[in-house]
Amino acid sequence: TQSTRPQRILGAVQQNATRGDPRSVVRAIDQYCRSQEWAMNVGDEKGCILDSVVSEVNPSTVLELGTYCGYSTVRIASLLPPHAKLITLEFNPKFAVIARQVIAWAGLEDKIQLVEGSSGDLIPKLKEQFGVKAFDLVFLDHWKDRYLPDTKLIEECGLLRKGGVLLADNVICPGAPEYLEFVRSSPRYESQYFKSHLEYTKVEDGLEKSVFLG
Numbered sequence: 001t002q003s004t005r006p007q008r009i010l011g012a013v014q015q016n017a018t019r020g021d022p023r024s025v026v027r028a029i030d031q032y033c034r035s036q037e038w039a040m041n042v043g044d045e046k047g048c049i050l051d052s053v054v055s056e057v058n059p060s061t062v063l064e065l066g067t068y069c070g071y072s073t074v075r076i077a078s079l080l081p082p083h084a085k086l087i088t089l090e091f092n093p094k095f096a097v098i099a100r101q102v103i104a105w106a107g108l109e110d111k112i113q114l115v116e117g118s119s120g121d122l123i124p125k126l127k128e129q130f131g132v133k134a135f136d137l138v139f140l141d142h143w144k145d146r147y148l149p150d151t152k153l154i155e156e157c158g159l160l161r162k163g164g165v166l167l168a169d170n171v172i173c174p175g176a177p178e179y180l181e182f183v184r185s186s187p188r189y190e191s192q193y194f195k196s197h198l199e200y201t202k203v204e205d206g207l208e209k210s211v212f213l214g
């Protein structure tokens, strides 16, 4: 029976990455998606920008919207300090099954909590159910038309600390125009665009980093 792209990505990890070595998992996915088949991971070029923002923020608590196969989940978690935690939300159960195995291969189960459901349903429950006070970093990489409504929901739920950082993938391609307009014009955010390319291509894309001023 036909395999799915996420299943083939997991296969590439199990074949080419070393168990317990997160960076080898990241490398294996990038090599597979660059040489065999494209997939919507943030990728190696934008991934370096992601790494620099994570290192600069040095977050204790991270929220990721959009796990997919767990590429950026593993990439971020590999840079977190010992007791830091990352909560990643995934809507598609088939993707979640793959991501859990990629996370396990990287040996990062203790740092990462993958929660299945929709952002509208899960975000309001994060405080009570997961004992989260506020996030230091939010990585947005899910459905692009959800970036703005979910940012407003995260604010409403008091989940972003003053000085907390939103980092959004794909603000050019596929694009998140309403989100971009909002964070760039709101007096409550200080935004900065990091120009790059769409993963594994020469097409322009970039990450938008927005600091919440409270």
Ligand SMILES: O=C(NC/C=C/[C@H]1O[C@@H](n2cnc(C(F)(F)F)c2)[C@H](O)[C@@H]1O)c1cc([N+](=O)[O-])cc(O)c1O
Pocket (backbone or CB within 6 Å): 040, 041, 042, 064, 065, 066, 067, 068, 089, 090, 091, 092, 095, 117, 118, 119, 120, 141, 142, 143, 144, 169, 170, 173, 174, 198, 199
């Ligand atoms: O569409 C793109 N990404 C959409 C990504 C969507 C992923 O986010 C999950 N999700 C949805 N809601 C939640 C939450 F949070 F509610 F749980 C999680 C979906 O199930 C899916 O795994 C995309 C497309 C391109 N491209 O070039 O077309 C390039 C990229 O980098 C992309 O990220």
Ligand SMILES: [Mg+2]
Pocket (backbone or CB within 6 Å): 040, 041, 042, 141, 169, 170
């Ligand atoms: Mg993306």
